[in-house]
Amino acid sequence: MRKLFAAVVAVAVLAAGATAQAQNSPAAQRVLDKARAASGGAAAWNMLRGLHEVGEEGGQPVERWADPLRFGLRQETQIDGGTKLIQGYNGAAEWRILSSGAATGSDRGPYLAKVRGEAFFSAYGYFFPSRFDLRSSHEGVRQHQGRSYEVLRVQPAGGAPRDMWFDARTGMLARMIEHDGQGAPETIEVSDYRRVGSVMIPFRVVASGGDLTAPRERVLKRVDFLPADRAIFSLPPPAPPKAEAPAPPVATRAPPPAEKPKRKWRRWLER
Template sequence: MTPMALAAALSLLAPAAALGQVSPDAARVLAQARSASGGAAWDRLTGSWERGTHGPVRYETALDFRRLAFRFENTVAGQVRVHAFDGEQVWDAAPGQAPKVSRDPEAVREAITTAYVSNNGHFFPQRFPSRAVLRIGVDPAFDVVEIEPAGGRAFELWFDRKTALPRGSSTAAPSRSRWSSPTIGRSAR
């Protein structure tokens, strides 16, 4: 077994931190990332709003940094679709259909995760409790932090060791999936 493979295997055996607990190593990486991307300026923000286009799709995104909530609106060929989360319920509205409101546990769990990632919840540990641990031996160019927001699912954030800036995130089970990022565009495996 190579040293890298051994380190990765041993990291899987490390005890996971309890929810609401951030390991000291993960806290260091997250603090460096926060500092590198604006530092204390994050404390003055209450949310964000963005409007733009991706090819034929017009979109508007509203994020609430005070709570885990969002509203995503996409318009294609004049047809508007809305996906939103108010912290308790998931809302979906599609053209020609009555809006759907769901408290389904899986839908809420995914919405919490989406809101946490979109809102950079890791910059606000007192506001948005989570479990976070530094993954050891995953990639020498990156610090990889596994995060599980309260009520959400676990995911990984990848931070460039040279700049401390985020460079990607996992899309499935931590340390078991391939990931890509528009910034990096490469696989972790």
């Protein structure tokens, strides 16, 4: 646990402090610029300092925080019985607090790339190429259910790539297909765009495929853009050990008072 905590609280210097070196093809950047303009504009998106969502996922209450300035993600899912599953990522390691209260996670491995990608796409990191190191390419125009989509392959540094399908007419993102290299791809459909402040946010997300046995729907009820304390993206520190109570003092019997000299000896002493 202490090794995990040390990895989680480590400052992600490369992810947070280094200058991002995005490599977008001109065709991909054109599509991203169109999508950003259609959903609020560059000035509106650049003002955002946090993302906080409240809703339901799979019928269970869920609360989610993402950081559009640097990698950071936290999700709390209510489980039947009143317990919670808490998942997080701080740019260095992913971690989970299970409903049993046990903590787990890792700073390496294939699952880390999936979580890092989720943190990036949840924060709309593709709109901030100066903040996040990413690669994108234009994969062509494809048809789906009678509509045309411009498809980009976008991959954050160290994260799983996704094919992003933008409506060729409106410019809005409609679906993503994640390729984590671990099995069947996962499809993520986004819809029900609503204006929150100056930007447009999808309030319905449906994931299917991958390792899911059935589609999973997330429906938002409330969204705000308040910045979150960075501490929430890291595993809480372990509780300090309880101090042992001091041992109670050992009771001792007071010595008996000294006997007064007998009267006859007192007279002799007074002579």
